[in-house]
Amino acid sequence: MRTLCSSTLIGEFFVIGFAGLVAMKDPDLTMATVWTVSGVAMFLCVLLCGLVTRPGGVALGWALQIALIASGFIVPMMFVLGVIFAALWWASVHYGRKVDEAKARFAAQADSSSTPDAA
Secondary structure, eight states: OHHHHHHHHHHHHHHHHHHHHHHTTOTTSOHHHHHHHHHHHHHHHHHHHHHTTSTTHHHHHHHHHHHHHHGGGTSTHHHHHHHHHHHHHHHHHHHHHHHHHHHHHHHHHHHHHHSOOOO
């Protein structure tokens, strides 16, 4: 799960950075505000790459997805990109867990086949 989720988060890192560039053109926003919010969100993406397998990591990822969708109120295209990344996040979590379960099953089978039977 970690690899799939981290890949999604790194993609979001770049999207948030580009959205920050677009948001700078809004005359109602200061550059400091845009880059503070974008910087915190980008930092969270990188931080979550390491926390995704810990308790609460996936929930924090969902909070980031909601924030990314909500950023569409500032940069309208982020509504679309936020929904796309939320779908990617769901797929990363869902299929990542299935891959982890399959790996655990194969490891258990390998361990049971390598132990000699008691005679």
